Amino acid sequence: MSDFLVFENVTKRFGDLAVVSEISFSVEKGEIFSLLGPSGCGKTTLLRLVAGFMKPDEGRILLNGRDINQIPPEKRPVNTVFQNYALFPHLTLRQNIAFGPELAKKLSRAEIDTEVERMLDLVDLASHADKKPSQISGGQKQRVAIGRALINKPEVLLLDEPLAALDLKLRQRLLVELEDLHEEVGITFLYVTHDQGEAMGISDRIAVMRAGKIEQIGAPAAIYETPVNSFVAAFIGDTNFLSGVAGEELDHEYHNAVLDDLGILRVYKDRPILQGDRLTLSLRPETIALSRARPGTLTENHNAARGVIEDMIYLGSLTRFRVRSGARLFMVESQHGRFFLDDEKPLQRGDQVWLCWHANDGYRLENFSEEDRQLLSFPGGKE
Amino acid sequence: MIRRKNEAILTAPTLLWLILFFVVPSIAMVVISFRPASIYGGVGEGWTLDAWRALGNPNYPVILWRTVRLSLVTTVICLALALPIAFVLGRMQGKWRTILVMIVIVPFWTNFVIRVAAWRILLHPEGMLRQSLISLGIIGNDTLLLYNEGAVLMVMVYTYLPFAILPLYAAAERFDYSLLEAARDLGASGFTAVTRVFIPGISRGLLTAMALVLIPALGSYVIPDLVGGPGDEMIGNKIAQRTLGDRNLPQAATLSVALLLITLIPMIVVYYLNRRERTHPA
Ligand SMILES: Nc1ncnc2c1ncn2[C@@H]1O[C@H](COP(=O)(O)OP(=O)(O)OP(=O)(O)O)[C@@H](O)[C@H]1O
Ligand SMILES: [Mg+2]
Numbered sequence: 001m002s003d004f005l006v007f008e009n010v011t012k013r014f015g016d017l018a019v020v021s022e023i024s025f026s027v028e029k030g031e032i033f034s035l036l037g038p039s040g041c042g043k044t045t046l047l048r049l050v051a052g053f054m055k056p057d058e059g060r061i062l063l064n065g066r067d068i069n070q071i072p073p074e075k076r077p078v079n080t081v082f083q084n085y086a087l088f089p090h091l092t093l094r095q096n097i098a099f100g101p102e103l104a105k106k107l108s109r110a111e112i113d114t115e116v117e118r119m120l121d122l123v124d125l126a127s128h129a130d131k132k133p134s135q136i137s138g139g140q141k142q143r144v145a146i147g148r149a150l151i152n153k154p155e156v157l158l159l160d161e162p163l164a165a166l167d168l169k170l171r172q173r174l175l176v177e178l179e180d181l182h183e184e185v186g187i188t189f190l191y192v193t194h195d196q197g198e199a200m201g202i203s204d205r206i207a208v209m210r211a212g213k214i215e216q217i218g219a220p221a222a223i224y225e226t227p228v229n230s231f232v233a234a235f236i237g238d239t240n241f242l243s244g245v246a247g248e249e250l251d252h253e254y255h256n257a258v259l260d261d262l263g264i265l266r267v268y269k270d271r272p273i274l275q276g277d278r279l280t281l282s283l284r285p286e287t288i289a290l291s292r293a294r295p296g297t298l299t300e301n302h303n304a305a306r307g308v309i310e311d312m313i314y315l316g317s318l319t320r321f322r323v324r325s326g327a328r329l330f331m332v333e334s335q336h337g338r339f340f341l342d343d344e345k346p347l348q349r350g351d352q353v354w355l356c357w358h359a360n361d362g363y364r365l366e367n368f369s370e371e372d373r374q375l376l377s378f379p380g381g382k383e
Numbered sequence: 384m385i386r387r388k389n390e391a392i393l394t395a396p397t398l399l400w401l402i403l404f405f406v407v408p409s410i411a412m413v414v415i416s417f418r419p420a421s422i423y424g425g426v427g428e429g430w431t432l433d434a435w436r437a438l439g440n441p442n443y444p445v446i447l448w449r450t451v452r453l454s455l456v457t458t459v460i461c462l463a464l465a466l467p468i469a470f471v472l473g474r475m476q477g478k479w480r481t482i483l484v485m486i487v488i489v490p491f492w493t494n495f496v497i498r499v500a501a502w503r504i505l506l507h508p509e510g511m512l513r514q515s516l517i518s519l520g521i522i523g524n525d526t527l528l529l530y531n532e533g534a535v536l537m538v539m540v541y542t543y544l545p546f547a548i549l550p551l552y553a554a555a556e557r558f559d560y561s562l563l564e565a566a567r568d569l570g571a572s573g574f575t576a577v578t579r580v581f582i583p584g585i586s587r588g589l590l591t592a593m594a595l596v597l598i599p600a601l602g603s604y605v606i607p608d609l610v611g612g613p614g615d616e617m618i619g620n621k622i623a624q625r626t627l628g629d630r631n632l633p634q635a636a637t638l639s640v641a642l643l644l645i646t647l648i649p650m651i652v653v654y655y656l657n658r659r660e661r662t663h664p665a
Binding site: 051053072073075078079082084086087088090149152 | 559561562564565566567568569570571572575579580583584586
């Protein structure tokens with residue numbers, strides 16, 4: 001059941017550069033597994049290794065217990081949905097979808113036709129079946145590409161940024177369609193994307209990649225809420241990095257920390273730490289609350305800091321604030337600003353505010369690197 | 384309406400050019416073919432079917448057939464050689480691509496007749512090539528490399544190959560090679576991917592290449608003249624002989640009209656196929 005598609009110490013080099021280096025992980029049967037990472041981190045390369053367009057320099061890839069390194073692409077039980085769709089321009093949509101079954105020569109002409117019709121219905125393109133790819137929209141092309149791959153009943157469907165070329169609304173709709181489709185056909189999906197929202201939305205598990213290595217593998221919530229390092233934290237959404245030195249233990253769950261520019265605050269201790277060690281917390285912007293008055297009835301597990309609103313961006317479903325507290329900037333997101341209905345005067349640029357968050361929301365990273373700040377919407381934590 | 388007008392203005396120079404240098408000479412040729420030959424080498428007065436009757440000479444069908452056959456074989460060989468070359472060139476990047484394309488183009492910088500004459504030296508019975516082949520035992524003492532149909536065919540292929548490579552290369556350069564990966568992903572072997580995806584993908588270039596080789600090949604006369612034997616004459620040689628040797632212009636005109644008609648066939652085919660492709664776009 002599990003460990004369906006296995007990467008064992010896979011390395012791929014172009015010249016001296018290891019584009020994928022010693023990667024090991026496994027994908028379970030039937031899951032949607034995403035490879036997420038910035039441009040050039042080796043996602044497509046990993047996919048192409050599975051498809052068979054290139055061979056690993058070291059290590060091996062197992063599918064269903066079988067080493068597939070020596071199998072040419074046309075013999076592998078996997079199919080790809082290419083980033084640019086790669087539809088055959090000289091063939092109609094119907095002929096594009098029939099391409100695989102016709103080559104496989106397993107079915108009779110009549111059976112192929114039936115299968116193709118069924119697939120055209122599944123991807124909702126029956127009414128365009130006789131058009132050429134140049135005559136349909138991007139979203140429709142994407143569905144042809146999926147239909148053309150799925151009709152071969154691959155054991156793994158490889159999707160290389162299948163939605164990247166589409167606009168936001170269409171992307172969201174097709175993402176839902178893809179998920180429904182996955183439920184319907186029950187095939188394992190290996191899904192490549194550099195869009196964290198897309199990955200979070202569709203995946204059972206995500207592998208976050210950087211520079212040819214996997215940084216963390218886990219369910220979307222685990223990756224979002226408990227990132228191992230500042231790269232994962234910053235790449236998956238926005239966050240605030242709070243660095244400082246661990247202080248005395250308060251009880252078995254909390255300890256104090258002297259955070260740079262913020263003073264002594266309370267920190268959740270999910271794993272042991274020694275007094276005097278440096279630490280960095282990732283504090284998601286939506287976990288911070290803003291208020292004019294000093295939060296009075298705080299439980300002792302809350303932290304508070306004073307600040308001034310330096311900038312704010314109204315984004316509809318939420319408002320994003322940049323709040324200066326001493327020498328550092330916080331990013332805060334608050335839902336539902338109630339700009340017009342609030343009894344209280346809405347917050348404005350220049351207002352004095354209190355920032356307040358629960359100690360449990362600051363997640364201690366295993367590794368912090370200053371340069372990962374560059375991945376944030378506004379990197380300037382300190383200046 | 385305005386578009387129409389613009390189109391008319393834009394095509395006017397081409398049209399004028401065609402009328403001046405193609406339609407008018409063609410009509411003149413047809414007219415001359417019905418004139419008697421003048422004994423002084425010009426065109427006589429009055430009308431006659433003499434020139435057309437002369438086509439009944441049993442030599443002509445043989446020569447016409449040879450012309451068509453050699454041209455078709457040349458076209459097939461050129462396309463067969465040019466396809467893999469274009470495939471590789473189109474896939475290449477950067478410096479090497481430029482260098483190789485230059486290698487295809489550079490021979491054009493030398494006069495065509497000089498290049499054919501160079502082959503004469505190369506293939507000459509006393510030439511180095513034949514002597515080496517004989518001493519290596521590859522060919523017999525009595526085998527000639529020159530003055531036969533093989534020589535004509537080889538030099539024709541040599542001459543027209545670039546005309547096949549360049550349009551195919553232009554098409555291959557625009558071809559999206561990732562489609563080949565898509566084909567393999569869907570179960571096609573490397574060869575099937577090429578025949579089912581690459582060749583249809585460059586079909587327009589293939590048609591152009593075909594026309595660019597076949598049409599001038601049909602009109603060849605320098606090549607059979609210089610490297611062929613007496614039995615390898617093509618229709619172009621006859622036209623040249625009637626014009627320059629016998630000064631029988633009506634006879635030359637008749638042969639030219641026949642050649643023109645033969646040449647029109649591939650042109651019409653290419654035009655028709657191209658138009659069909661345009662109305663059912665890829
Ligand atoms: N054929 C190749 N030759 C040399 N280098 C290559 C080749 N293919 C990819 N690379 C390099 O390998 C690295 C990883 O490429 P890859 O296409 O896997 O990235 P990616 O994660 O898919 O990025 P993107 O999100 O931009 O698609 C890049 O630095 C790229 O320049
Ligand atoms: Mg990629």
